[in-house]
Amino acid sequence: MNTLAEENYLKSIYHLSVNDGNASTNQIASSLNTKASSVTDMLKKLADKALINYTPYQGVSLTPSGEKIAISIIRKHRLWEYFLVEKLNFKWDQVHDLAEEMEHISSEELIDRLDKFMGYPKHDPHGDPIPDCNGRFNTHELKPVSAVTVNQSGIISGVRDHSSSFLQYLDKKQLTIGCKIMITDIIEYDHSVVVQTGNKEVHISREVANNLLIAL
Amino acid sequence: MNTLAEENYLKSIYHLSVNDGNASTNQIASSLNTKASSVTDMLKKLADKALINYTPYQGVSLTPSGEKIAISIIRKHRLWEYFLVEKLNFKWDQVHDLAEEMEHISSEELIDRLDKFMGYPKHDPHGDPIPDCNGRFNTHELKPVSAVTVNQSGIISGVRDHSSSFLQYLDKKQLTIGCKIMITDIIEYDHSVVVQTGNKEVHISREVANNLLIAL
DNA sequence: TAAAAAATTTAGACTAATCTAAAAAAATAA
DNA sequence: TTATTTTTTTAGATTAGTCTAAATTTTTTA
Numbered sequence: 001m002n003t004l005a006e007e008n009y010l011k012s013i014y015h016l017s018v019n020d021g022n023a024s025t026n027q028i029a030s031s032l033n034t035k036a037s038s039v040t041d042m043l044k045k046l047a048d049k050a051l052i053n054y055t056p057y058q059g060v061s062l063t064p065s066g067e068k069i070a071i072s073i074i075r076k077h078r079l080w081e082y083f084l085v086e087k088l089n090f091k092w093d094q095v096h097d098l099a100e101e102m103e104h105i106s107s108e109e110l111i112d113r114l115d116k117f118m119g120y121p122k123h124d125p126h127g128d129p130i131p132d133c134n135g136r137f138n139t140h141e142l143k144p145v146s147a148v149t150v151n152q153s154g155i156i157s158g159v160r161d162h163s164s165s166f167l168q169y170l171d172k173k174q175l176t177i178g179c180k181i182m183i184t185d186i187i188e189y190d191h192s193v194v195v196q197t198g199n200k201e202v203h204i205s206r207e208v209a210n211n212l213l214i215a216l
Numbered sequence: 217m218n219t220l221a222e223e224n225y226l227k228s229i230y231h232l233s234v235n236d237g238n239a240s241t242n243q244i245a246s247s248l249n250t251k252a253s254s255v256t257d258m259l260k261k262l263a264d265k266a267l268i269n270y271t272p273y274q275g276v277s278l279t280p281s282g283e284k285i286a287i288s289i290i291r292k293h294r295l296w297e298y299f300l301v302e303k304l305n306f307k308w309d310q311v312h313d314l315a316e317e318m319e320h321i322s323s324e325e326l327i328d329r330l331d332k333f334m335g336y337p338k339h340d341p342h343g344d345p346i347p348d349c350n351g352r353f354n355t356h357e358l359k360p361v362s363a364v365t366v367n368q369s370g371i372i373s374g375v376r377d378h379s380s381s382f383l384q385y386l387d388k389k390q391l392t393i394g395c396k397i398m399i400t401d402i403i404e405y406d407h408s409v410v411v412q413t414g415n416k417e418v419h420i421s422r423e424v425a426n427n428l429l430i431a432l
Numbered sequence: 433t434a435a436a437a438a439a440t441t442t443a444g445a446c447t448a449a450t451c452t453a454a455a456a457a458a459a460t461a462a
Numbered sequence: 463t464t465a466t467t468t469t470t471t472t473a474g475a476t477t478a479g480t481c482t483a484a485a486t487t488t489t490t491t492a
Contacts, residue, residue: 038450088329105317113304254480
C-alpha cells in the first residue's frame with residue numbers, strides 16, 4: 001500500500017499530465033501546495049517504486065502501475081462524491097474536500113460494493129466520468145463554452161473548476177449539469193458570452209465560459 | 217484537529233478505562249501493538265493538549281474533552297459498520313478493519329447525515345450501542361453467558377471479542393445477535409456451557425461464554 | 433522491609449514528509 | 463552565444479511517530 005502523500009502525488013501527476021503526458025516539478029508543487037524541493041524528494045521515491053518515469057530536470061510521467069493507482073483514487077473520489085450528493089443530500093459545491101479525504105480509504109471491495117449500491121453511476125456530481133472497477137471510463141467529448149460559436153446549443157455536462165465559489169456562482173445563474181443552453185452572443189471586446197438557459201439570458205465572463213463544459 | 221495516531225490513542229484509552237476509569241502504559245501499548253516507550257511519548261503530547269490526565273507511572277484517564285473526541289470516533293466507527301452491513305451487505309465479521317479506517321474521516325456533518333440516512337440506528341452489527349450526535353448512548357445491561365445460571369434464557373445482544381474468527385465461529389454455531397437462547401447446563405469441570413438455540417443444543421467453551429453477551 | 437521482578441520513563445536514533453537556502457541546470461533574452 | 467532568469471535539485475534542518483536499550487520507579491515477594 002502507498003502512503004497518503006504518495007497517493008496525492010500520483011493523483012496530481014495524473015491530472016497534470018492528462019493533456020501532454022508530462023508534469024513538471026513546479027506544477028506538482030503548486031497543485032499540492034508544497035515546495036519544489038519537497039516534490040523532487042517525493043519524485044525520487046515514486047521513481048524508486050516504479051510508479052513514475054523520472055529524469056531529473058525533465059518532468060515526470062506515470063508508469064502503467066502508477067496510472068492504475070491514480071485512476072483507482074479518482075474512481076474512489078468520484079464515487080464518494082456521488083454518494084454524498086445522491087444519498088446524503090449534500091450540494092455539489094460541498095463534496096470536494098470530503099471526497100479528498102474519503103478517496104484514501106483503501107479497500108477496493110468496499111468501493112466496488114458502493115458502486116453497485118448506487119447502481120454503477122457513470123458521472124459524478126460535477127459531470128466527471130467515473131472509472132469502472134477495471135479503471136475504464138469514457139473521456140467525454142466536451143467543449144468549454146468559450147470555444148463554441150454563436151447560435152450553437154448544448155447540454156452543460158462538466159466544469160473545469162471544482163471550487164465551491166465557482167459552483168455556487170453557477171447555481172445562482174442556474175447553469176447546472178444537465179441544463180440545455182444556447183450561445184446567443186459573444187462579445188468581441190472581452191470574450192464574454194451571452195447564453196440562453198430556459199427562458200432567461202445570462203451573461204458570463206470569458207473565465208466562466210472557459211470553465212463551463214458542454215456537450216454539443 | 218487531531219492526528220490519526222492521537223485519535224487511536226484516545227479511543228484505546230477510552231475502551232481500556234471503561235471499567236476502572238484508568239488505563240496503564242502497557243495496556244495501551246498492547247492494544248495498539250506498539251511499545252511502552254512510544255506510548256509514554258504520546259501520553260505527554262495528549263496531556264499537553266489537555267486530552268488526558270497523566271501522572272508519570274500512574275496511568276491515565278481521559279479529560280472531558282478527550283472523552284468527547286473518543287466517543288465521536290466510536291460513533292463514527294459504529295455508524296460506518298452499520299452502513300457496511302446494512303447498505304453494502306458486508307458480513308459482521310468483515311467490517312471491523314474497514315471501520316477502523318473510516319472512523320477517521322473527520323466531518324461531523326457527514327456522519328450526522330449518514331446517521332439520518334440510515335434512520336438513526338441504536339446498535340451496530342455487533343450489538344454495541346451507537347452514540348447519538350451529542351455523544352449519548354445507553355450503556356446496555358448485558359451479561360456474559362458465563363455469568364448466567366442454568367435454565368435462564370435471554371437474547372444474544374453483544375460480543376466482547378470483535379475478531380473475525382470469533383464472529384465466524386458464532387455464525388457457524390448460529391449464535392448471532394438477536395437469537396434467543398437458554399442456558400441448559402454448565403459443566404463444573406471446565407466451566408463450559410450448554411445452550412439451547414432454536415431446536416439445537418450447542419456446547420461452548422468458557423472462553424466463548426465469556427465473550428458472548430446476552431440480555432436477560 | 434530489603435531484594436527481585438515488573439512496569440514505566442528517558443536517551444538517543446530512525447523514517448517519512450516537509451521546509452529554507454544555496455547550488456546547478458535549462459530556458460530565455462540581449 | 464553569452465548573460466540573465468527561471469526551474470530544478472541538493473544540502474541540511476525540523477516534526478511526528480516510532481524504535482531499542484538503558485535507567486528509574488513501582489510493585490511484588492520472600
